[in-house]
Amino acid sequence: MAVAVALQKKVAMTGNEAVAQAMRQIEPDVVAAYPITPATDIVQYFSNFVANGQVKTEFVTTESEHSAMSACVGASAAGVRAMTATASNGLALMWEVLYIASGMRLPLVMTVVNRALSSPINIHCDHSDSMGARDAGWIQIYSENTQEAYDNVIQAIRIAQHPKVLLPVMVMLDGFIISHAMENLEILEDGDVKEFIGEYRPERYLLDADHPITIGALDLNDYYFEHKRQQVEGLLQARKVILEVAGDYQRVSGRSYGLFEAYRMEDAEAAIVVMSSTAGTVRTVVDAMRKEGHRIGLIKPRVFRPFPARDLAEVLRGVKAVAVMDRSESMSTAGGPLFTELRSAIYELEPRPLAADYIFGLGGRDIYPEDVCGIFQRLLAAKPGDICSDPMVTYLGVRE
Amino acid sequence: MPTLREATDKPKRMTGGHRMCAGCAAPVIVRQILYCTDAQLVLGNATGCLEVATSIYPYSAWNVSWIHCAFENAAATLSGVESAYRSLKKQGKIKKDFKFVCFGGDGGTYDIGFQSLSGMLERGHNVLYVCYDNGAYMNTGIQRSSATPRGADTTTSPVGNTLVGKQQARKDLTAIVAAHNIPYAAQASPSHYRDLMNKAQKALAVDGPAFLNVISSCPPGWHHEPELAMELTRKAVETRFWPLFEVENGNWRMTYKPRHPVDLEEWLRPQGRFRHLFHPENQALLEDVKSDVERNWQKILQRCGEA
Numbered sequence: 001m002a003v004a005v006a007l008q009k010k011v012a013m014t015g016n017e018a019v020a021q022a023m024r025q026i027e028p029d030v031v032a033a034y035p036i037t038p039a040t041d042i043v044q045y046f047s048n049f050v051a052n053g054q055v056k057t058e059f060v061t062t063e064s065e066h067s068a069m070s071a072c073v074g075a076s077a078a079g080v081r082a083m084t085a086t087a088s089n090g091l092a093l094m095w096e097v098l099y100i101a102s103g104m105r106l107p108l109v110m111t112v113v114n115r116a117l118s119s120p121i122n123i124h125c126d127h128s129d130s131m132g133a134r135d136a137g138w139i140q141i142y143s144e145n146t147q148e149a150y151d152n153v154i155q156a157i158r159i160a161q162h163p164k165v166l167l168p169v170m171v172m173l174d175g176f177i178i179s180h181a182m183e184n185l186e187i188l189e190d191g192d193v194k195e196f197i198g199e200y201r202p203e204r205y206l207l208d209a210d211h212p213i214t215i216g217a218l219d220l221n222d223y224y225f226e227h228k229r230q231q232v233e234g235l236l237q238a239r240k241v242i243l244e245v246a247g248d249y250q251r252v253s254g255r256s257y258g259l260f261e262a263y264r265m266e267d268a269e270a271a272i273v274v275m276s277s278t279a280g281t282v283r284t285v286v287d288a289m290r291k292e293g294h295r296i297g298l299i300k301p302r303v304f305r306p307f308p309a310r311d312l313a314e315v316l317r318g319v320k321a322v323a324v325m326d327r328s329e330s331m332s333t334a335g336g337p338l339f340t341e342l343r344s345a346i347y348e349l350e351p352r353p354l355a356a357d358y359i360f361g362l363g364g365r366d367i368y369p370e371d372v373c374g375i376f377q378r379l380l381a382a383k384p385g386d387i388c389s390d391p392m393v394t395y396l397g398v399r400e
Numbered sequence: 401m402p403t404l405r406e407a408t409d410k411p412k413r414m415t416g417g418h419r420m421c422a423g424c425a426a427p428v429i430v431r432q433i434l435y436c437t438d439a440q441l442v443l444g445n446a447t448g449c450l451e452v453a454t455s456i457y458p459y460s461a462w463n464v465s466w467i468h469c470a471f472e473n474a475a476a477t478l479s480g481v482e483s484a485y486r487s488l489k490k491q492g493k494i495k496k497d498f499k500f501v502c503f504g505g506d507g508g509t510y511d512i513g514f515q516s517l518s519g520m521l522e523r524g525h526n527v528l529y530v531c532y533d534n535g536a537y538m539n540t541g542i543q544r545s546s547a548t549p550r551g552a553d554t555t556t557s558p559v560g561n562t563l564v565g566k567q568q569a570r571k572d573l574t575a576i577v578a579a580h581n582i583p584y585a586a587q588a589s590p591s592h593y594r595d596l597m598n599k600a601q602k603a604l605a606v607d608g609p610a611f612l613n614v615i616s617s618c619p620p621g622w623h624h625e626p627e628l629a630m631e632l633t634r635k636a637v638e639t640r641f642w643p644l645f646e647v648e649n650g651n652w653r654m655t656y657k658p659r660h661p662v663d664l665e666e667w668l669r670p671q672g673r674f675r676h677l678f679h680p681e682n683q684a685l686l687e688d689v690k691s692d693v694e695r696n697w698q699k700i701l702q703r704c705g706e707a
Contacts, residue, residue, distance in 0.1 A: 029487040032480060058487040060479060063519030067476035070516065073469050074480025078442070080487060082480065100469055206442045206465040206481055207488065209496045214460035216445075216468035218452045 005254035008186040015146045015178035018185055019085065019111050019171075020045030022153040024055055025193035028109075029080035029200075032060035032071035036090035037123045038175040039113035043085060065090035069097040069110075076106040077215050079205025081157070083108065087175060088115035091129045095136070101168045102137030102231065104215060107160035108168040110138075111153060114276070114327075115175040116363045124364020125175040127275070128328040131337045137231055139169040139238055140305040142275045147185040149173040151255055152302075154188070157197045158245045164237040174277040176364065188253060196252055235306040242303055259308040261300040262315045264290060268297030270379035271316065273342055274325035275301050278360070278367055282325075285372040296376050301338070309345035316346050321354040321379035321386070325396075327361045335359075335393050354379070354386040360396035371396055401601050404593060407435035411463065413443075418461035419453040423619040423626025425633055426450050426532045428590045430503060433530060433612070436600040439499040441465070442481050446474035446508030449539045450532065472512035475520035475529055478502045482525045499604055500527040505616075506547035507537040510573050521580040521609045528603045528610045531573070534618040542621045546571040549641075551682075551689045553673045554621075564676060564685055569692045575703075577611045578647040584610040586646035586655070591634035595644055595655055602648070615642045623672020635667040640697040645704060652703040664690050 013021065020042050023031065031050075033043040050059040060075075062068040068084050075082035086094065091112055101108055112130045116122040130140060139159060143149040149171065156169040173179055188196075204213050219227060239259065246257040261279070264286055265271060272282050279300035286298050299315060301308070316322055324343075326336025334340060339357035346353060358375055361367050375396075402410070413434040420427050426449060434441070441464040445451040451468045454461035469477040478500050488494040504513055509531040517529060536554045537543040544557040548566045553559045557566035578585040583606035588596040596614065603610035615636050617629040624632055636642035637656065641664060644656040668674040668689070677686040701707040 029491070030480060030483045032483070056487065056491055058483040058490075060483050060523065062476060062479070063515060063522070067473060067479070067516050067519050070469055070473035070476035071480030071483065074444075074467065074477035074482075075484040075487075076480075077467050077477075078481040078484035080484040082484070096470055097473065206467060207485060207494060207498065208465070209440050209498075212463060212465040214455055214462050214466045217455035217457040217460060219457045223457050 006188060006192045006252050008188055008253070010184060010186050012182050012184050013146060014041065014180050014182055015149050015173045016041035016113065016180065017045055018146045018150040018187070019153055019173070020049070021187060022150050023083055024049045025188070025190050026081070026083070026154065026157055026197055027055045028057055028083040030058045030060060030072070030075035030082045031084060032062050032068045032075065032082065033084045034062050034065045034068045034086070034090060036065065036087050038115055038179045039085045039087040039090070039111065041179070042111060042113070065093040066097060069094040069101065072108050073097060073101050073104065073106060076101070076108050077104060077206050079202045079207045081200050083110065085111040085113070087113040088129045089118055091133060092117060095133065098133055098136040098138060103227070105166040105231070105234065106168055107166055109153065109156045109160055110168065110170050112170050112172045113175045113179045114172050122363040123175070125177050126327045126362045126364065130170060130172050131328040131330070133170065134305060134337060137167065138305060139167055139235070139303070141169065141171050141303055142301065143171065143173045143178065144276055144279050144300060145178060146181070146183040147255070149178060150185055150187060151249065151253065151257065154193055154196065155245050155249050155257070158248070159238065159242055161200060162241045163203070165234050165241050167234045167238065172276065177277045186253070192252055196249065238306050239308065257302060259301070259303045259311055261302065263298040263300065265297035265299065265315055267295050269295045269320045270376055271297045271299055271319050271322045272325060272372065272375060273299045273301065273322060273338065275304065275338065276327070278325060278327065281367060281369060282372050285369050285376065289373065289376055294376065294380060296380070304338070307341050307345070309341070312342060313345045313349055316353060317349055319353045321356070321382040322346070323356045323358055323375045323379055325358045325360055329359050329362065354382045357393045358396045359393060365397055367397065401597055402435060410435055413441060413462070413464045414454065415461050415463060419456065420449065421619055421626070423617065423624070423629045424449070425590050425616040425629045426534070429530070429532050429596070429614045429616055432590060432593050432596050433501065433600040436597050437499055437604045440496050442467070442498060442500050444468070444474045444478035444481065444500070444502035446504035446513055447471035448505040448508050450503055450505070452539065471508055473516045474502050474504050474508060474513055475527070476516040478527045479520045479523065479525045482527050502527055502529045504529070504531055505538070506531060506533040506535060507545045510546045510571050518580065521577060521582050521611070524608050526608060528612065530612045530614060532614050532616040534616040534621055536621050538618045538621040547573065549689065550692050551674065551677055551685050553676060559676045564682055572696070574611070574613045581650060582609045582611065583607065584646070584648055586611070587613045587642065587644055589615045589633045589637050589642055589644060591630050592637060592644060592656060599646055599655070602646070621673070624670050628670055632667065632670065635662060638662040639664045639667040639693070641667055641693050643697060643700045645700055652705070654700065654704045654706060664693055
C-alpha cells in the first residue's frame with residue numbers, strides 16, 4: 001500500500017521538549033500541572049508557549065499534583081481537552097484522582113516521565129511510579145525514545161476521546177535517559193496534528209447549558225458493579241481503537257505502531273520482553289548475537305494497559321525460553337509486574353516456554369549489553385521441558 | 401435581591417426529595433445562596449453529607465450541572481471547571497455566562513481540603529466557595545475537625561475520665577481565607593437570611609474568588625431536636641459564638657451586632673454535645689469555652705475597627 005506521508009521537520013530535541021511540542025500542537029483547552037523532576041521541563045516549555053501567546057490554553061499552575069489531576073478532572077468534565085505531566089511521587093500523590101478520572105470516563109492525557117518512587121528518594125529512572133498506577137483504569141503506553149514519546153502523546157488524544165473508549169491515557173518515557181537526552185526526531189506540521197486529532201465534541205459535559213448533568217454521584221451496591229464492568233468494556237474496545245489510531249497515524253507520519261514491537265521473532269527460540277529505552281540496548285544485542293547464529297528476538301510492549309495477553313502469547317508460541325526485564329519491583333516476591341502478567345499470558349502455550357524475570361535498573365542503575373548477553377545465554381541453555389527457571393527472579397547488577 | 405417570598409417562586413436549582421436529615425441546615429443554606437443568582441451554574445461538592453444525600457444514583461437533587469470528585473479537592477476540581485469555561489470563552493466557543501459555586505463541609509474545607517482551597521483562592525479563580533460549618537465530620541459519624549469548638553463531645557474527642565471533649569479551640573478559617581486578599585469573604589448564618597443572601601449576592605458579583613463560611617446545625621452531631629435548627633443557628637449569632645461579618649477588598653465590617661447579647665449557655669444547653677460542660681467538675685472548661693468565644697469576638701471587633 002502506498003503511504004502518503006505528510007511533510008515533516010527533522011529536529012533535535014530532548015524527550016521533554018518533544019512532549020511539550022506535541023502539547024503545543026495539540027493545544028489543549030486546559031493544562032493543569034505541578035513541577036517535579038524529571039518532568040518539570042514539559043510544563044516549563046509549555047508555560048513559555050502560553051506566555052508567548054503560541055497557544056490559547058488556560059494554564060493552571062496548581063499547588064500540588066493532587067490538585068493538578070483534580071483540575072484536569074474538572075476541566076475534562078466541563079467539556080474540554082485537558083492534559084498534564086508528572087513523575088514519581090507526583091503521580092503517587094495523584095493516585096486517588098487517577099481512579100476518579102477513569103471511573104468518570106474522562107479522556108485526559110498525561111505524560112509520565114518514569115522515575116523511582118521514594119523511599120529512598122531518588123530522581124532517576126525506573127517504572128515503579130507508572131507500574132504502581134497500572135490498575136487505575138488508565139490506558140498505559142510506553143515509549144522507547146523521543147520520537148515515540150512525541151508520536152504516542154498525539155495518538156493518545158485520539159485513543160482517549162474515542163466514543164468506544166472514553167478513558168484517560170498515560171504516556172510514559174524514561175526519566176533522564178529519554179526526557180533529558182537530545183535525539184533526532186521528525187515532527188509533524190501543526191496543521192497536520194490539528195487535523196489528526198480533530199475537533200473535540202463531548203457528548204455530555206457540565207458546561208452544556210441546555211442539558212445540566214450530575215457527575216460523580218454516589219453509586220451503591222445496586223449500580224457500582226455495572227459501571228465498573230462498563231469501564232472494563234472501554235479497555236476491551238481500546239485494543240482495536242489503539243490499532244486503528246496507529247494505522248491512521250502511520251498514514252500521516254509514515255511511522256508504524258502496534259500493541260508491541262516484535263523484533264526478529266520469526267524463528268526465535270529465546271526472547272527478551274522489555275519496555276521503554278532498554279529495548280534499544282536489547283535490540284543491539286539481538287543483532288550482534290544473531291550474527292553469531294543465535295535465534296533470538298525482542299518483544300517491546302508499547303501498550304501495557306490494556307495488557308495484550310493473547311497477542312503476546314501468539315508471538316511467543318514456539319519460543320523455548322523467555323526472559324522478562326522489569327524496571328520495577330512489585331514487592332509481591334513473585335516477580336515484577338510485567339513478568340507476572342506475561343507469564344500468565346503464556347500459561348496456555350503448548351509447549352510452555354521457560355520464563356524468568358530480571359529486575360533491573362531500579363533508581364536509574366545502568367544496564368549494559370553484557371548483562372543482556374548473559375540473559376540470552378541463559379535462555380539458550382535452557383533444556384526442553386524446563387518451565388520455571390531457578391532462580392525465577394534475578395536482580396541484575398545488584399550488589400548482594 | 402429577591403425577597404424570600406419571591407425567591408421561593410424561582411426555579412429550584414436543588415429539588416426536594418433529597419435525603420438530608422430533618423433539621424439539617426445545609427440544604428436551607430444552599431437554597432438561600434442559589435436564590436441569589438439567575439445565572440447558569442456549575443456546582444461543585446466536596447465529599448460529605450450534602451454530596452451523598454443529594455446524588456444517590458440514579459437520582460439527583462440537582463437541576464443544574466453538579467460535580468463531585470473527592471473529599472479534599474472540590475476547590476481544585478472547580479478550578480478546572482472554571483478554567484475550561486474561561487478557555488471556551490476566550491475561544492468564542494461558549495456564549496452563555498456561567499457562575500461557579502462550590503460547597504463543602506468543615507471537614508472538607510478547614511482540614512482535608514484546606515490546601516486545595518488555598519490554591520484556588522491564590523490563583524484567583526472566579527468561584528464562590530461555601531463552607532457549611534457544622535463543626536465536625538458528621539458524614540462519617542461525628543468526628544472532631546479543626547472547626548469543632550473546644551469541649552465538644554465527638555466520637556474522636558469523647559468525654560472520658562481524663563480528657564473531656566475536644567481539647568483545642570477552633571481554627572479561624574474565615575480570617576485565614578481573608579488573608580489570601582481575595583475580593584470577598586464573609587461569615588453568615590441561615591437564621592439571618594437577609595444578611596446571608598446579601599452576602600451571597602456580593603460574593604457572586606465579584607470578579608475573582610469569594611468565600612462564605614456559614615454555620616449549619618446538625619441534629620445527630622449536635623444532639624439537638626430537628627425543629628431547633630434555625631433557633632440554634634440564630635443563637636450561635638446572638639451569643640457571639642458565630643459573629644456575622646464580611647471582608648470586602650480587605651475591609652473588615654461587622655454586618656450584624658446583637659443588641660442584647662445572649663449568654664453562651666443558652667446556645668450550649670440544648671446541644672447534647674456540650675451536656676458535660678454543665679457538670680460541676682467541668683466548670684473550668686465551661687469558662688474556657690466562654691473565653692474562647694469572647695476572645696474571638698474582641699478580635700473581630702478589633703479587625704472591624706470597632707474595638
